[in-house]
Amino acid sequence: MPHVQITLGGGRSEEQLRAMIHRVHAALVETVDARPDHVRIVVHEVPRTRWATGDVTLRERDEATGTPTPTPDPEQEEQS
Numbered sequence: 184m185p186h187v188q189i190t191l192g193g194g195r196s197e198e199q200l201r202a203m204i205h206r207v208h209a210a211l212v213e214t215v216d217a218r219p220d221h222v223r224i225v226v227h228e229v230p231r232t233r234w235a236t237g238d239v240t241l242r243e244r245d246e247a248t249g250t251p252t253p254t255p256d257p258e259q260e261e262q263s
Contacts, residue, residue, distance in 0.1 A: 185211045186223040192241045193228040194253020200226060 187207060195203075204224050211217045231241035231252065245252045 184221040184223065185215060185217045186225070187211070188225045188227065190227040190229060192231050192234050194231060195228075 189203070189207070204226065207224055208219070208222050211222050212219050231245065234241045242252055
């Protein structure tokens with residue numbers, strides 16, 4: 184029974200997350216011959232202000248590089 188945990192910086196749309204889950208699920212079914220109903224996928228979204236690499240948060244990196252900061256999911260903000 185495959186169980187996959189994926190951790191991402193927050194800000195992706197529901198459509199993007201759903202597409203990712205679909206493709207990861209399909210890859211597991213195909214590559215390890217898992218039964219589709221046995222595949223478990225858990226997605227953890229971390230607010231971009233709470234994930235840092237080299238003392239720089241994802242939000243700070245976004246701002247420094249001019250990358251548009253994804254809009255936080257209100258559900259995610261409540262969990263913070």
